Amino acid sequence: MAMIFQYNKDIKEAQKNSAHSDGNKKETAIEREIQEIWEKLRDSLLAEGFRIEEQPSRDESISGLLNSTKEEHIKDFEQHYHLADKIALAQHDMSLAVELYKHSVSTLHTLGLASKEEQCDYVAAWYSMFLSCAQELQHGAVLWQESCHAKVHDLVISEGANWFVALGEIYRVARLLHLSLQYFKPWVLADPGMFSKMLACWDSCINAWTSGLETALKTVVDSNHLAAPAGKALLESIISINELEVANFQHCLANNELTCRLTLLPTGLLQGGKVVVWNGNHYFVKVANFWANRVSSDPPRLSLVHISSMDSTSNSCLPC
Structure with missing residues (x-):
């Protein structure tokens, strides 16, 4: 916040000096954004009873941030975002200062969606599922590769097409x-060591898929097997998920659309995805099935977290 305050002060000084000289200096877009951010911060501070003049200096704030x-x-967080480097550079770069401010607002908003205990429960559940996904897919990829080396893959497809469709579902x-990991990344980063574990599982899933499972499923789709239509619909759904970005479903969250209790993703996100009610909560059918078959026969014990768009943070007063 002190960084934004100082930049705003510098801008005001520059405008004042410009008015006393030729008056031709034009305000840049980033300068306008700095001033808009500061006005919101100032109003929030005043509303909460803070005195602007009592805020720590920029140097004190920067030193505190670097130490934190x-x-x-x-x-x-530091390892993933290189915060110390960005904080140091932001002292001399308005655009980076704005980027850091927005990032802090977004991160704190996400962290504020649930208690620490609730976040840990979700992260633990996701990791359990990720680990099981990785193990199942790796096993499937090895069997497919072995069948290809033995030149019996056509026989394997004819007799095990449904199994490869099931692997595609996984x-x-x-x-x-x-x-979920992308959208709720602050939850995972706040649980020391968990982010690297989940990424390792994700890498294993990707490697298994690209090492033969995708080819196997496409072979099922191109065959005359009864599982071909289901395989085709599944491939199309996977492709649609591949094309999704976190920012693209912000409007779903903003409109309070129904979410899957386990992934916390909007149920309308999944092309052709069916939803089931389990123990009074809504889930993607395949996600619930995977949990029940691979993790626990009992429903996940997770608190109901109200998810809203991060756009709601635009008026937040947060330390930056």
Whole structure:
């Protein structure tokens, strides 16, 4: 916040000096954005009873931020985002200062969606599923590769087409979990060591898929097997998920659309995805099936977290 304050002060000084000289200096877009951010911060501070003049200086704030990046619970955030480097550079770069401000607002908003205990429960559930996905897909990829080396893959497809469709369903579950990981990344980063574990599982899923399972499923689709139509619909669904970006389903969250209790993703996100009610909560059918078959026969014990668009943070007063 002190950084934004100082930049705004510098801009005001520059405008004042310009008015006393030729008056031709034009305000840039980033300068306007800095001023708009500061006005919101100032209004929030005043509304909460803070005195602007009592805020720490920019140097004190920067020093405090740099020291905080060394704390254990911030370690994964620092490693992933290189916060210390960006904070140091932002002292001399308005655009980077704005980027850091927006990032802090987004991150704190996400962290504020649930308690620490609730976040850990979700992260643990996602990791359990990710780990099972990786193990199943790796096993399937090895069997497919062995069948190809033995030149019996056509026989394997004819007799095991449904199995490869089932593996494709597991890969689709992994892709949905990856979307949850992207959207709720601050939850995972706040759980030391968990981000690297989940990424390792995700890499294993990707490697298994690209090492033969995708080819196997496409072979099923191109065959005359009864599983071909289901395989085709599944491939199309996977492709549609591949093309999704977190920002593209912000409007779904903003409109309070129904979400899957386990992934916390909008149920309308999945092309052709069916929803089931289990123990009073809504789930993607395949996600619920995977949990029941691979993780636990009991429903996941997760708190109901109200998810809203990050656009709601635009008026937040947050330290930056």
